[in-house]
Amino acid sequence: QLNALGKGVASQPFVTAGPGGVSDVVEGAKVRLSALHATLQEQHRVLQRTLERARLHTEDTQRFFGDQTTALLAADEFFGYIAGFTGLLAATSIEVQQNPKRWQRFFSAADELQGEGAKPRLKRSLSVPPESAQ
8 A cells, every 4th residue: 555655554454453462453553643644744844845935936926027015915816817817818819810900900000100210020910920920
């Protein structure tokens, strides 16, 4: 058998009494229980370290994207905003790919706003991936 960490554990019958009687069974149960307790304590320590690392990474990420002077959001709220943003970005990308003529006018308007002295932008069709247009 394997314990929760994948280490081998001797398989012993729990209720059969040998030459030592019930005291051997109880002693065997205590040994197995002690081993299980040690395994659970180690798993708890690993999870606590992992949780702390995740918390620090979340705080660093929020500081990178946000205002350094404001209070940090709860991790699930912050990452919910990022998930929502990426979902909207994906939906917008699909919309642009499905209706390129509808969105081409925005590229033309951007070119007009840049004026005469601006460096020309690489012109390409919205239906052609950027790496194909070069």
